[in-house]
Amino acid sequence: MAAPVYILGGYQTDFARNWMKDGGDIVALMKESVVEGLAATGIDAKEVEVAHVGNFAAELYCKQGHLGGFMAEIDPAMSGIPTSRHEAACASGSVSMMMAGAEIEAGRYNLALVLGVEQMKTVDPATGGDFLGTAAWYDQEAKGVEFPFPKLFGRLGDEYEKRFGLKDEHLARIAEINFSNARRNPKAQTRGWFTNETQNLSSGKYANPVAGRLKVRDCSQVTDGAVSLFLASESFARTYAARRGLKLEQLPRILGWGHRTAPMRFDSKVAESKNNPYVLPHTRQAIVDSFRRAGIADVWGVQGIETHDCFTTSEYMAIDHFGMTKPGEGWKAVEEGVIEFGGKLPINASGGLIGGGHPVGATGVRQALDAGNQVMGKAGDYQIEGAKKIATLNIGGSGTTTVAMVIGA
Amino acid sequence: MAAPVYILGGYQTDFARNWMKDGGDIVALMKESVVEGLAATGIDAKEVEVAHVGNFAAELYCKQGHLGGFMAEIDPAMSGIPTSRHEAACASGSVSMMMAGAEIEAGRYNLALVLGVEQMKTVDPATGGDFLGTAAWYDQEAKGVEFPFPKLFGRLGDEYEKRFGLKDEHLARIAEINFSNARRNPKAQTRGWFTNETQNLSSGKYANPVAGRLKVRDCSQVTDGAVSLFLASESFARTYAARRGLKLEQLPRILGWGHRTAPMRFDSKVAESKNNPYVLPHTRQAIVDSFRRAGIADVWGVQGIETHDCFTTSEYMAIDHFGMTKPGEGWKAVEEGVIEFGGKLPINASGGLIGGGHPVGATGVRQALDAGNQVMGKAGDYQIEGAKKIATLNIGGSGTTTVAMVIGA
Numbered sequence: 055m056a057a058p059v060y061i062l063g064g065y066q067t068d069f070a071r072n073w074m075k076d077g078g079d080i081v082a083l084m085k086e087s088v089v090e091g092l093a094a095t096g097i098d099a100k101e102v103e104v105a106h107v108g109n110f111a112a113e114l115y116c117k118q119g120h121l122g123g124f125m126a127e128i129d130p131a132m133s134g135i136p137t138s139r140h141e142a143a144c145a146s147g148s149v150s151m152m153m154a155g156a157e158i159e160a161g162r163y164n165l166a167l168v169l170g171v172e173q174m175k176t177v178d179p180a181t182g183g184d185f186l187g188t189a190a191w192y193d194q195e196a197k198g199v200e201f202p203f204p205k206l207f208g209r210l211g212d213e214y215e216k217r218f219g220l221k222d223e224h225l226a227r228i229a230e231i232n233f234s235n236a237r238r239n240p241k242a243q244t245r246g247w248f249t250n251e252t253q254n255l256s257s258g259k260y261a262n263p264v265a266g267r268l269k270v271r272d273c274s275q276v277t278d279g280a281v282s283l284f285l286a287s288e289s290f291a292r293t294y295a296a297r298r299g300l301k302l303e304q305l306p307r308i309l310g311w312g313h314r315t316a317p318m319r320f321d322s323k324v325a326e327s328k329n330n331p332y333v334l335p336h337t338r339q340a341i342v343d344s345f346r347r348a349g350i351a352d353v354w355g356v357q358g359i360e361t362h363d364c365f366t367t368s369e370y371m372a373i374d375h376f377g378m379t380k381p382g383e384g385w386k387a388v389e390e391g392v393i394e395f396g397g398k399l400p401i402n403a404s405g406g407l408i409g410g411g412h413p414v415g416a417t418g419v420r421q422a423l424d425a426g427n428q429v430m431g432k433a434g435d436y437q438i439e440g441a442k443k444i445a446t447l448n449i450g451g452s453g454t455t456t457v458a459m460v461i462g463a
Numbered sequence: 464m465a466a467p468v469y470i471l472g473g474y475q476t477d478f479a480r481n482w483m484k485d486g487g488d489i490v491a492l493m494k495e496s497v498v499e500g501l502a503a504t505g506i507d508a509k510e511v512e513v514a515h516v517g518n519f520a521a522e523l524y525c526k527q528g529h530l531g532g533f534m535a536e537i538d539p540a541m542s543g544i545p546t547s548r549h550e551a552a553c554a555s556g557s558v559s560m561m562m563a564g565a566e567i568e569a570g571r572y573n574l575a576l577v578l579g580v581e582q583m584k585t586v587d588p589a590t591g592g593d594f595l596g597t598a599a600w601y602d603q604e605a606k607g608v609e610f611p612f613p614k615l616f617g618r619l620g621d622e623y624e625k626r627f628g629l630k631d632e633h634l635a636r637i638a639e640i641n642f643s644n645a646r647r648n649p650k651a652q653t654r655g656w657f658t659n660e661t662q663n664l665s666s667g668k669y670a671n672p673v674a675g676r677l678k679v680r681d682c683s684q685v686t687d688g689a690v691s692l693f694l695a696s697e698s699f700a701r702t703y704a705a706r707r708g709l710k711l712e713q714l715p716r717i718l719g720w721g722h723r724t725a726p727m728r729f730d731s732k733v734a735e736s737k738n739n740p741y742v743l744p745h746t747r748q749a750i751v752d753s754f755r756r757a758g759i760a761d762v763w764g765v766q767g768i769e770t771h772d773c774f775t776t777s778e779y780m781a782i783d784h785f786g787m788t789k790p791g792e793g794w795k796a797v798e799e800g801v802i803e804f805g806g807k808l809p810i811n812a813s814g815g816l817i818g819g820g821h822p823v824g825a826t827g828v829r830q831a832l833d834a835g836n837q838v839m840g841k842a843g844d845y846q847i848e849g850a851k852k853i854a855t856l857n858i859g860g861s862g863t864t865t866v867a868m869v870i871g872a
Contacts, residue, residue, distance in 0.1 A: 134723050141548045
């Protein structure tokens with residue numbers, strides 16, 4: 055039985071903000087999330103023993119590596135603490151949490167700062183899309199391809215169509231729910247994009263094709279964002295809880311996790327899963343691993359899900375991979391309203407990546423912060439009633455690296 | 464007391480090889496180190512439970528991120544195992560070992576593959592030097608600067624001169640020892656560069672200035688390289704030892720480590736250490752931490768050191784920071800022959816970075832592989848007689864992230 059890892063809280067920057075326009079660089083972006091995270095939790099910078107940064111590709115977007123080196127610049131009280139940066143494409147945030155958690159479980163530290171960050175609005179969309187291609191096998195899947203990732207996740211939809219059938223209306227509904235949820239989230243990128251919830255996603259600019267079967271409305275948007283999250287050992291969490299007038303049992307923790315990596319190429323994934331009931335069996339396995347470690351029998355042991363809807367097809371995939379329906383029958387959960395806010399098992403009450411925004415390296419940390427807030431009853435207008443446990447799913451590449459967690463008190 | 468982490472061995476590619484000239488990409492480079500590492504240790508790919516990649520900036524040098532995603536392509540038996548990539552500039556290799564070690568200590572896995580890799584001969588030297596600038600604060604210390612890192616480590620020499628005095632002849636001697644040691648190492652980049660050991664480093668092309676006080680001979684060379692290393696829990700190590708006809712006690716392990724991160728800017732480092740006896744106090748602290756965890760009183764408890772001589776000034780710094788002399792008196796250890804091969808405490812029997820080559824993300828893993836080989840008596844022509852414990856020091860940026868280890872049986 056691993057030592058418990060508690061989530062004390064943190065801070066998400068406004069994902070609607072363009073930092074370059076405001077004159078802010080990635081160090082300023084990181085700094086805001088840490089300074090505000092310390093304020094939000096009442097933690098003193100001097101108490102932070104180690105820092106882990108989750109980031110995909112600041113080398114490309116910001117011409118800056120070695121992000122762990124900025125902690126002393128962010129707060130001089132952190133000068134000297136050990137730091138490192140972790141990357142697994144769009145799963146970088148969760149991987150940084152996994153590493154912080156491992157060091158706490160190993161007894162090395164009692165309080166870790168996890169900082170997920172990406173500043174992406176530094177380049178034009180075509181260049182940014184090309185940079186994202188380095189999350190796939192660039193030479194084989196992305197070189198010279200316009201917007202490689204919409205194409206790869208369009209192919210995920212094609213695979214569903216081939217194996218089980220897939221209707222466009224179900225993808226449109228997934229987009230609609232995420233955009234609609236985002237309007238309740240004051241940090242969501244698209245919160246002001248629609249004048250009303252009934253905006254038609256089947257025509258107009260949101261229905262313009264992007265790649266393959268995917269339209270504008272099917273795609274999450276890149277943006278700038280940073281999220282800080284403080285993870286703690288039981289001993290620190292106990293002190294922290296007392297300081298805040300809480301019981302230790304009220305604090306959320308990582309109840310279980312799963313971490314799996316499939317072959318890089320989408321072709322290889324499809325070939326490998328040919329005779330498997332699941333299109334992405336390693337993603338399924340990561341979810342099952344997280345349930346097993348959390349001691350829950352199935353997905354109905356959680357009250358909400360924050361999933362990686364980089365595209366509507368990845369959320370569609372998540373529905374059956376989480377076991378909400380039999381493989382290929384995700385459309386039932388969509389039609390029956392199960393995944394809606396107020397439904398039996400809401401997905402992405404926050405707006406997810408499509409509604410909330412997807413600053414790549416920050417996403418996994420943002421999911422965990424949202425999950426922790428839900429468990430603490432602090433999710434504001436997007437609070438899920440009775441949330442005790444929330445599942446998260448963070449995916450890097452075309453389903454390559456998957457990290458799933460169950461977070462609860 | 465943390466659970467022990469054993470080093471079972473691994474494989475270093477030939478650091479003299481230019482992979483692009485041979486038509487090999489970074490995936491091929493990674494693959495060779497893993498395939499040969501499995502062969503060298505007799506480990507079956509099916510036994511590997513998790514993989515950690517140490518890499519600085521493949522996004523820039525190779526237009527490829529998400530290196531952890533290639534494990535299944537390297538060997539299909541590794542499909543599904545959890546993977547991630549870790550970065551702290553030139554300390555990326557050691558940081559990946561730290562993370563693999565944390566997961567083993569936490570009881571998550573019994574056998575981890577650590578893979579340090581960098582392919583750098585893909586770009587011209589000026590571009591490569593600019594890319595390396597992202598290991599410092601690029602906008603403030605490297606933008607528009609030709610070869611920023613030789614300048615920054617030249618300033619480290621300037622700081623020594625200012626505080627204690629520093630003679631060029633001592634730097635030249637450090638270079639000479641590293642080049643000389645490299646000739647005994649069949650994997651070293653410069654092993655064929657000199658016709659004899661008495662090559663004059665005070666005149667000729669090796670004395671040409673690069674930046675500030677540093678000359679060609681003071682600088683490690685970028686190159687292409689990958690190093691695999693297998694880390695194991697006690698239970699796996701016990702089985703492995705039996706399989707090889709060894710006792711568990713004969714296998715090297717990470718006896719102690721230190722990990723510290725100083726402020727990013729070199730200016731900030733110097734300002735912070737103004738009244739400290741050590742020029743880089745966080746580096747000193749990491750070394751002290753590693754000794755404390757290893758249960759040794761001082762540097763004389765080890766029989767050899769593999770240190771991060773990215774430049775002769777960083778090795779000069781290491782001499783007093785390891786405590787071989789009082790601060791500022793490193794020249795004594797140089798003059799007295801202490802650090803020579805066959806001396807009282809040899810530094811970089813392998814040739815280090817200056818003689819052996821510096822494929823950035825691979826360096827920390829290479830140091831640990833060399834240390835493990837020394838302890839096992841398997842270092843061939845550069846074996847240190849009676850080596851029981853070896854200290855390593857791996858540094859990212861201008862002394863920003865430091866990881867020190869003591870490896871021994």
